[in-house]
Amino acid sequence: MAAENDSSGNTVLGNGIGWIGTGRMGSALVTRLLGAGQQVSVYNRTRVKAEELAPLGAKVVDSAADLADCRIVFITVDAPASLVAVATALLGGGSGPRTVVDCSTVDAPAARTLRELAAKTDTAVLAAPVSGNAGAVAGGTASFCVSGPLDAYQQVLPLLEILGRSVSYVGEGDAARVVKLCHNMLLGVVAQTLAEVSTLAQRYGVTRTALMQFLNGSVLGSDFSRYKTPALLNLDFSPTFTTELLRKDFDLGLAAARVVEAPMPVAGAAYQRIQEAVTSGYRDADFAALLELQARAAGIELRPEGNAAS
Missing domain, CATH: 1.10.1040.10 (N-(1-d-carboxylethyl)-l-norvaline Dehydrogenase; domain 2)
Structure with a gap:
């Protein structure tokens, strides 16, 4: 993943961070990235929740599909059906981001559907559920367990370290969900x-x-x-x-x-x-x-x- 430094010396991972799902948890996580100088494009089904992040520097897009050309897309949704819907929109157009980081806690069939869709666009998938509520995220005390391809994990790790105080790699596939x-x-x-x-x-x-x-x-x-x-x-x-x-x-x-x-x-x-x-x-x-x-x-x-x- 290409990286560059801004005028303050912060590491900025390109212009390609997308975020799907800006409810209580997603909004807190995006706020940490924006506060660290990252450039983030956001989508939420209820647009007004995404627009609340615009004054902090987020770019609001109209659909999950608009994030398909991002390098990394994070997903924080609250239900298996929601994950399948946004994954289909994001990855169903024949192209997709380099890596999808799924921070949701969903069932195995939904996680499997995400991976099947990602395989068609050669997109790596990391499962990275969050331990901690929105307050813990805001305070920098949240923890992540992550599973998936090790090389993708190593590329995304700098962002995860912005989001939480503890990041643990627990293996391949869907191990982090368990x-x-x-x-x-x-x-x-x-x-x-x-x-x-x-x-x-x-x-x-x-x-x-x-x-x-x-x-x-x-x-x-x-x-x-x-x-x-x-x-x-x-x-x-x-x-x-x-x-x-x-x-x-x-x-x-x-x-x-x-x-x-x-x-x-x-x-x-x-x-x-x-x-x-x-x-x-x-x-x-x-x-x-x-x-x-x-x-x-x-x-x-x-x-x-x-x-x-x-």
Whole structure:
């Protein structure tokens, strides 16, 4: 990939970066590239979301097909059907970009369709799902796992390093999709476990503040537990990642496990609770709302504690 330096000495990878999908996550990622001096053309089905990036320097195009002559095109969409639709538009005209970087979390058939379309235009495909929400992306703390041709990965790596603090190459083909599903299933299991132990402690008169202060200072404390502590204490379930999206990833992960007959007893149990949350009024709430569902099952009425235990 040809590269050049701008007047400030920043490395700019040509004029050929395209981006499909500028929702909450896509917009945050594009903003990081633009902030690093990259030149990005963007497309979104709802055009107004793409136009919000124009004042930052993005070029808005009318269709995914308009990005076919880019060197690299990133894709961030939220559903398998959306991925197939934009991939068909991008690659169905007989030519395509040098590399497509799919940052979506979709099922195996959709990922396979993308690769089949890309093969017809000699386009390399990298799967590069993101770990972290839009806030983490904006703060530079998101992580990427990437799979696909190693040479394509090495070419795209400078851009990925702008987008996140950690980039891990996990192998060929679609391996990154499986790694991301493993990650998100663990996320759901941990969230459900935190809900359970918080409810148990509260049954014995221990505040969530005290419990989380202890846990966060112990060997079990993590970036995740500390990040979710304010939501658990204040009962603020404004969505960073909804229970519905978490259910989608569990659906995909458990389906992948069935293909290779890998038992998932703990994840399977967590899935039932996540499903219950979706159908009990928490579909669009942050998945930390599992706490409220668990407390309700235990006959506890939660109240915000208004503190942060870090």
